[in-house]
Amino acid sequence: MKLTIKQPILMEHLNYVIRGISNKNLIPILNCIKFELTNDGLYLMSTDNEISIKTFIDKKDIENIDICGTIVVSGRYIYEIIKKLPNEAINIEEVVDSKLSITTTNSSFQLNCNDASEFPSLELEDNKTPIIIQKKLFKTIINQTIFATSNQESRPILTGINFHIEGDYLQCIATDSYRLAKKTIKIHNPMTDIIDIVIPTKNISELIKLFNDDDDSIEIHIFSNKVIFKFNDIIMMSRLINGTYPDTSKLIPETFEIDLQVNLSDFYDAIDRASLLTNEADKNTIKLESHGNDITISSNIPEIGNVVEKIMVENKNNQDIKIAFSSKYMMDALKSFGSTDVDLLFNGEIKPIILKSSSSDDLIQLILPIRTY
Amino acid sequence: MKLTIKQPILMEHLNYVIRGISNKNLIPILNCIKFELTNDGLYLMSTDNEISIKTFIDKKDIENIDICGTIVVSGRYIYEIIKKLPNEAINIEEVVDSKLSITTTNSSFQLNCNDASEFPSLELEDNKTPIIIQKKLFKTIINQTIFATSNQESRPILTGINFHIEGDYLQCIATDSYRLAKKTIKIHNPMTDIIDIVIPTKNISELIKLFNDDDDSIEIHIFSNKVIFKFNDIIMMSRLINGTYPDTSKLIPETFEIDLQVNLSDFYDAIDRASLLTNEADKNTIKLESHGNDITISSNIPEIGNVVEKIMVENKNNQDIKIAFSSKYMMDALKSFGSTDVDLLFNGEIKPIILKSSSSDDLIQLILPIRTY
Numbered sequence: 001m002k003l004t005i006k007q008p009i010l011m012e013h014l015n016y017v018i019r020g021i022s023n024k025n026l027i028p029i030l031n032c033i034k035f036e037l038t039n040d041g042l043y044l045m046s047t048d049n050e051i052s053i054k055t056f057i058d059k060k061d062i063e064n065i066d067i068c069g070t071i072v073v074s075g076r077y078i079y080e081i082i083k084k085l086p087n088e089a090i091n092i093e094e095v096v097d098s099k100l101s102i103t104t105t106n107s108s109f110q111l112n113c114n115d116a117s118e119f120p121s122l123e124l125e126d127n128k129t130p131i132i133i134q135k136k137l138f139k140t141i142i143n144q145t146i147f148a149t150s151n152q153e154s155r156p157i158l159t160g161i162n163f164h165i166e167g168d169y170l171q172c173i174a175t176d177s178y179r180l181a182k183k184t185i186k187i188h189n190p191m192t193d194i195i196d197i198v199i200p201t202k203n204i205s206e207l208i209k210l211f212n213d214d215d216d217s218i219e220i221h222i223f224s225n226k227v228i229f230k231f232n233d234i235i236m237m238s239r240l241i242n243g244t245y246p247d248t249s250k251l252i253p254e255t256f257e258i259d260l261q262v263n264l265s266d267f268y269d270a271i272d273r274a275s276l277l278t279n280e281a282d283k284n285t286i287k288l289e290s291h292g293n294d295i296t297i298s299s300n301i302p303e304i305g306n307v308v309e310k311i312m313v314e315n316k317n318n319q320d321i322k323i324a325f326s327s328k329y330m331m332d333a334l335k336s337f338g339s340t341d342v343d344l345l346f347n348g349e350i351k352p353i354i355l356k357s358s359s360s361d362d363l364i365q366l367i368l369p370i371r372t373y
Numbered sequence: 374m375k376l377t378i379k380q381p382i383l384m385e386h387l388n389y390v391i392r393g394i395s396n397k398n399l400i401p402i403l404n405c406i407k408f409e410l411t412n413d414g415l416y417l418m419s420t421d422n423e424i425s426i427k428t429f430i431d432k433k434d435i436e437n438i439d440i441c442g443t444i445v446v447s448g449r450y451i452y453e454i455i456k457k458l459p460n461e462a463i464n465i466e467e468v469v470d471s472k473l474s475i476t477t478t479n480s481s482f483q484l485n486c487n488d489a490s491e492f493p494s495l496e497l498e499d500n501k502t503p504i505i506i507q508k509k510l511f512k513t514i515i516n517q518t519i520f521a522t523s524n525q526e527s528r529p530i531l532t533g534i535n536f537h538i539e540g541d542y543l544q545c546i547a548t549d550s551y552r553l554a555k556k557t558i559k560i561h562n563p564m565t566d567i568i569d570i571v572i573p574t575k576n577i578s579e580l581i582k583l584f585n586d587d588d589d590s591i592e593i594h595i596f597s598n599k600v601i602f603k604f605n606d607i608i609m610m611s612r613l614i615n616g617t618y619p620d621t622s623k624l625i626p627e628t629f630e631i632d633l634q635v636n637l638s639d640f641y642d643a644i645d646r647a648s649l650l651t652n653e654a655d656k657n658t659i660k661l662e663s664h665g666n667d668i669t670i671s672s673n674i675p676e677i678g679n680v681v682e683k684i685m686v687e688n689k690n691n692q693d694i695k696i697a698f699s700s701k702y703m704m705d706a707l708k709s710f711g712s713t714d715v716d717l718l719f720n721g722e723i724k725p726i727i728l729k730s731s732s733s734d735d736l737i738q739l740i741l742p743i744r745t746y
Contacts, residue, residue: 077649080649081680085646106643107680110679111677273454305485306483308480
């Protein structure tokens with residue numbers, strides 16, 4: 001393998017593949033990046049068995065392709081070296097004894113290579129009918145749900161986001177069994193089969209970090225045991241979580257006795273301040289009490305002090321509520337809305353609290369109350 | 374105590390005094406802030422016995438002073454509460470049962486107070502002849518030396534910066550016994566006595582965080598067991614480290630056999646890249662070798678690879694050197710210079726390496742070599 005490539009171009013693509021490497025992997029080959037140079041361009045690949053990332057630099061972006069070939073080299077070292085090299089052309093060449101030489105005008109590095117044949121083969125083939133979504137929209141729906149996933153390995157199925165596709169509707173659901181986030185969007189290309197998969201939270205969070213700000217779309221190719229995302233010149237594969245995602249469709253009531261429409265930022269700020277006098281050991285519990293259009297939010301830590309916040313709401317059904325919940329969960333849920341107003345919906349102090357934008361039903365947040373009264 | 378004050382003004386001053394509180398203090402009163410309201414204005418005070426901070430808000434910046442008085446309240450809680458209150462007037466009032474009430478239009482906090490009489494009395498009186506230095510210059514001399522202090526508690530005297538004042542010269546010295554930083558400046562008001570004190574690194578680092586960007590000066594009042602800094606409306610006191618600072622005046626040679634003038638940024642970048650193939654267990658050792666006006670910098674980790682960097686220098690005495698040193702120490706030292714060129718001065722491979730700006734002698738960095746050849 002021998003090529004000449006400009007530093008910023010190689011760096012951009014190393015920034016992608018480095019995310020496929022978990023630093024602490026005990027299997028040395030999984031800490032490596034594979035360089036595959038063909039006459040079409042340079043492929044970079046990384047995998048930690050959880051996710052795999054492959055990126056492509058077209059020959060038009062490469063100064064010189066001298067000798068095609070494949071090498072496998074420590075990901076962390078090549079990443080740091082290229083990062084610190086100046087913005088100029090870099091010569092990369094496999095030399096005798098499986099060594100990779102990286103040279104610029106003043107710098108000359110030699111890195112020991114690993115055996116290329118030991119690098120796992122990544123099966124990154126396409127599906128016939130991918131789902132196509134604008135990257136920006138995809139990032140939004142992930143950010144609106146991902147925080148509600150569980151980090152408890154005792155129920156692995158809840159440590160991912162459920163993607164449920166029927167016809168031209170995609171539903172993203174996340175729950176840790178104390179709260180639930182559900183976002184529904186319409187997709188442009190209807191699916192003939194029902195799709196129901198769970199993608200690990202960690203992997204999907206790495207995926208959206210790879211997104212740039214352009215308006216391009218992402219292709220999602222779904223298989224029985226993996227999902228492949230394609231966008232720009234990047235392919236990322238994630239494993240799926242095995243198992244059946246719990247049926248959450250009956251958790252969200254159709255009707256509500258109490259409906260308080262609040263200004264999102266006023267309500268958020270009041271919860272945020274009240275949360276100062278809560279503690280984690282006590283589930284960050286705060287109380288909400290409505291009296292017509294006035295609500296009070298209160299909390300206390302006996303040895304420190306107490307707080308009462310007042311805000312005005314629109315009490316649509318003119319029914320009052322006294323309820324307690326986690327301020328942390330409420331703030332997480334509120335942050336997912338982009339609207340000015342949010343409807344807080346209740347059916348009593350021991351029934352789930354539902355949050356919806358006042359203008360749309362596509363995003364629903366559910367929080368279980370805490371019994372204190 | 375009862376007053377009304379605008380949120381941004383109180384917050385600015387809480388930002389200062391909060392730095393006098395170490396969160397983990399086992400003595401509850403040392404986690405508190407003391408509010409002392411007089412007809413002249415409001416004093417805020419904090420102390421953790423290592424440092425004490427006192428700040429003053431003039432009556433002209435306070436909306437209403439209703440009842441003078443003193444309260445002592447949890448620093449962390451009052452800080453977080455005021456921080457999250459909106460930009461409006463805040464009513465602060467001591468109410469029955471040693472409670473502090475903090476109210477705005479919509480928020481109402483009550484915090485339990487501590488016994489004001491238990492708060493340590495801070496002796497922050499002035500000295501007759503303070504040293505006066507521009508804050509910006511003071512910050513520069515600290516940043517040029519502080520990194521060379523030791524963090525080993527085995528020799529406490531080296532965990533501070535030595536301030537040595539004779540006549541109108543102030544010398545700041547820091548050393549961890551493997552390297553030394555020494556900065557000399559002229560002060561405007563000569564001292565009649567020789568002053569030689571050691572200020573703890575941690576405290577001086579907190580001090581410069583309190584600086585804003587204005588061109589004002591700082592007054593330094595030195596006592597036998599403490600030092601008091603006065604600037605803007607802030608007074609900070611630090612304890613001194615007991616003991617005699619080692620005499621380092623003979624460590625820096627007068628003459629040098631080898632003098633290599635390097636471009637600071639080129640040399641720094643080369644060291645930075647070479648340091649990628651070093652490791653901490655091996656003291657981040659890199660080698661430098663000169664051949665006339667060419668120098669090579671090299672390092673290696675046998676299982677990973679090696680690197681050779683070349684740069685051009687001006688070999689002033691036309692004498693060559695082969696020497697090894699810590700890349701980390703060299704980078705720390707180089708970062709302290711603001712000049713374009715730096716002179717690397719040597720008297721052989723086992724003698725200290727000296728760094729000076731090519732244009733001035735006021736800053737000297739010394740690094741001990743590592744014996745490898």
